[in-house]
Amino acid sequence: MLKNNINLIAEIGGNHEGNFEYALELTELAVLSAADCIKFQLYTGETIVNKLVDPDRHKHFLKFELTKEQHIDLAKLCINKGKEYLASVWNTSMLSWIDPFLSRYKVGSGDLTNKILLKEFAKRGKPIILSTGLSCLAEVLDAIKFIREINPIYSQDGYLTVMQCTSMYPIGDEDANLSVLSSFAKIDNVTLGYSDHTKDSEALYLAAAKGAKVLEFHFTDTRDGKTFRDHQVSLTRSEVDALRQRINRAELLMGNLEKVPLKIEEDNGHVNSFRRALYLNRDISAGNIITEEFCVALRPNVGISAWDIDKVVGLRAKRSIAKLEPLSFSMFY
Numbered sequence: 156m157l158k159n160n161i162n163l164i165a166e167i168g169g170n171h172e173g174n175f176e177y178a179l180e181l182t183e184l185a186v187l188s189a190a191d192c193i194k195f196q197l198y199t200g201e202t203i204v205n206k207l208v209d210p211d212r213h214k215h216f217l218k219f220e221l222t223k224e225q226h227i228d229l230a231k232l233c234i235n236k237g238k239e240y241l242a243s244v245w246n247t248s249m250l251s252w253i254d255p256f257l258s259r260y261k262v263g264s265g266d267l268t269n270k271i272l273l274k275e276f277a278k279r280g281k282p283i284i285l286s287t288g289l290s291c292l293a294e295v296l297d298a299i300k301f302i303r304e305i306n307p308i309y310s311q312d313g314y315l316t317v318m319q320c321t322s323m324y325p326i327g328d329e330d331a332n333l334s335v336l337s338s339f340a341k342i343d344n345v346t347l348g349y350s351d352h353t354k355d356s357e358a359l360y361l362a363a364a365k366g367a368k369v370l371e372f373h374f375t376d377t378r379d380g381k382t383f384r385d386h387q388v389s390l391t392r393s394e395v396d397a398l399r400q401r402i403n404r405a406e407l408l409m410g411n412l413e414k415v416p417l418k419i420e421e422d423n424g425h426v427n428s429f430r431r432a433l434y435l436n437r438d439i440s441a442g443n444i445i446t447e448e449f450c451v452a453l454r455p456n457v458g459i460s461a462w463d464i465d466k467v468v469g470l471r472a473k474r475s476i477a478k479l480e481p482l483s484f485s486m487f488y
Contacts, residue, residue, distance in 0.1 A: 288322030
């Protein structure tokens with residue numbers, strides 16, 4: 156499913172601020188970037204906040220709503236441009252019309268403990284990305300257990316991504332807490348991820364270095380002159396492209412887990428030319444017993460390796476051997 160080893164998710168989220176034309180502009184810009192996936196948030200004020208308990212938050216979300224038709228247009232735009240479309244679906248009723256456009260589900264940090272949503276996603280069986288802001292490790296493990304009890308497919312590798320996240324906008328460096336990724340790495344068959352709310356891309360890069368394969372960040376055209384908070388934790392197109400280039404280089408530098416002589420070392424003959432062989436530092440006659448005093452380790456490694464000196468000391472020469480002549484075990488008995 157992933158085009159790149161490390162999946163970059165550009166979250167437009169609420170940066171359109173309820174303006175569909177601006178949402179289209181941001182989407183067009185995002186699909187031109189090095190991001191693999193363009194992400195949105197699907198909600199209505201009525202289905203996310205209790206207006207009697209928190210009327211101010213209810214009014215806030217009302218201002219950021221887009222219509223069903225507008226969300227579908229954005230999804231089609233992403234897909235037609237060759238990018239994955241993704242959305243945090245904050246109400247299960249929306250799945251009936253947005254699900255055909257989703258290849259994965261994203262659970263925002265606020266819904267980690269929302270069993271209604273987790274159950275509906277898990278029943279459908281698509282890969283799930285689980286953000287973990289606000290939570291302790293026990294709650295993360297409980298959510299994973301619940302999802303896997305609903306559908307055992309989430310015990311298979313590649314079906315569940317667990318994202319380190321701090322739910323504040325913006326956060327300082329001291330609150331990124333990337334070391335949590337090492338704790339998540341101990342969980343069986345999960346992909347590591349990081350959802351960023353810092354003001355630049357450094358935490359994203361370091362998360363990749365710590366093994367995160369899914370990186371999520373907010374996306375904007377510019378931070379200048381913007382008052383909505385999410386713009387200040389967003390990357391621009393040029394910053395996304397620079398992040399991708401930096402990650403690609405890091406992946407080249409990382410290589411793989413296998414420690415063997417590399418092709419470039421072998422092709423240039425360095426395995427032998429840099430290593431030392433065992434030679435004699437004097438002429439000896441047939442019948443002489445080899446002692447360590449007779450031996451010297453010199454490049455190139457031709458004949459008997461210097462590592463094998465213990466196998467040579469104590470042997471007797473079958474014939475006379477010249478000083479610095481390449482050795483072989485056939486010369487001794």
